[in-house]
Amino acid sequence: MPSLSQLRPSIRSAAGRNRRADRAAARAEAQRPARLRVPLSAYVVDCAVYDDGERLPGRWTHDEAIAEVRERGTGFVWIGLHEPDAEQISGVAQTYGLHELAVEDAVHAHNRPKLERYDETLFMVLKTVRHVGNADPTTANEIVETGEVMAFLGRDFVVTVRHGRHTGLREVRRRLEDDPEQLRLGPAAVLHAIADHVVDSYIDVVRQIETDLDAVEAEVFSPGSTMNPEQIYVMKREILDLRRCVMPLVGPMRKLSEGYSALVPHDVRSYFRDVDDHLGGVAEQVAGFNELLTTLVDAVLAKISMRQNNDMRKITAYAGLISVPTMIAGVYGMNFDYMPELHWSFGYPMVLLIIATICTLLHRNLRRNGWL
Structure with a gap:
């Protein structure tokens, strides 16, 4: 049996080989393309902390922002996301205690406007619309483009999730930051500003559609118009899309104006009544x-x-005119031996004259009666 001194060189060589193999594996792992994972910051449009109507300076992550607010005991967080996937929104959902059913709706979109209450959180869905400008509304294939804005409202936070290219809330945030008195009302003031912005966009779209409908109506009732009814069906389809955005929102907006939740204080309800x-x-x-x-x-x-x-x-009318010479020619085409004026030298021109006279009188009567 070999002694320990004899085994040491082989042990050291084996350990060296293992270390070289580990370094080679590490280099290969470093060279291998890593699985792409989009960070949460790619979906965050803005994350801000507001206290006493003012935005606190600095850049915040979603967990740092809520920690700062709860340490102060005042203020709230407004974080805006744009089309996040389930993996990216899960961190925000865990930090802010968002309900999994509401989070699923926020990720997949395609929801009807609604207002739901989950424990100490309100979840609201609003459909956004944009008028698609067309030079000629009588030939347009699309008039209204839709999107969605979802809002999670808590005691000290607002999380907004947008879907669509035209649903930006940057202007809403700017107006609120320019109005500290409104921001002092808390997260419910943000929800009101978003709802007011969406409803104002409805008003603009309705005004533009009214102009389009005036043009279509004038075309329909203009003399000699040959407008295709399919174009009106296209407009009706677009109006139904707009209706599906507007009508289901009436109930939720009425609830917010009538004290549906304590998260909407009395001072904010009057603003929601105006939006309603x-x-x-x-x-x-x-x-x-x-x-x-x-x-x-x-x-x-x-x-x-x-x-x-x-x-x-x-x-x-033309069939009647053609039937006169057809009938006379058909009678004389029977080739009987004893037919009137068959062997008369003036028979052929006389028949032509009779045909022309009858057709002329018939054409005059048809034109007088409006058939021709």
């Missing part, structure tokens, strides 16, 4: 647009029916 009033006006206009488009569809179909009737009358 504007939203009601928009809902009435959208319902009116839907009825107007139904009327325009009926008018276009009636005009098409009238054109078809006129075409059928013209076809019938």
Whole structure:
């Protein structure tokens, strides 16, 4: 059996080989492409701490911001996210205690406007809209583009999640930061500002759609118009999309104005009542647009029916004119031996004259009666 002194050289060589193998494996691991993982900061549009109506200086992560607020005992956090995935929003959800069902809705979007209460958090979904400008509304394929804004409202935080390219809240944040009195009302003031911004966009879109509908209405009722009813169906589809954004929001906005949750203080409810009033006006206009488009569809179909009737009358009139020479030629084409004026030298021109006279009189009567 070899002694320890004899085994030491082989042990040292084996250890050296193991260390070289470990270094080679480390180098290979470093050269291997790492799995791409997008950090949370890529989805964070802005994260700010507000205290006494003022924004605190500095850059904050979502956990540092809420820790600062709870250490102070005053103020709140507003963090804005843009289209995060489930993995990226999970850290915010754990830190702020967001309910998993609401988080799932915020990630996948495509929700109806709604207001839900989870323990000490409110979750609100608002549909945003943008008018797609077209040079000629009578040939447009898209009029309204939609997006979503979701808001988690807590005692000392607001988390907003946006979906869509036109739903930016940067201007809303700037206006609030320029109005410290409003920010002192707390996180509910942020929710009101977002709702007010969304409803104001509804008003702008409704005003632009009203202009488009005026152009379509003028085209439909103009003399000689041949507008395709499919274009009105396109507009009706877009109005229904707008209706699905506006109508379901009426109930949640009414709840916020009537004291649905203690997270919305009494001072903020009056602001929500103003938004609710504007939203009601928009809902009435959208319902009116839907009825107007139904009327325009009926008018276009009636005009098409009238054109078809006129075409059928013209076809019938010309068929009557053609039937006169056809009938006379058919009679003389029977080739009987004893037919009137068959062997008369003036028989052929006489028949032509009779055909021309009858057709002329018939054409005059048809034109007098509006068939031609």
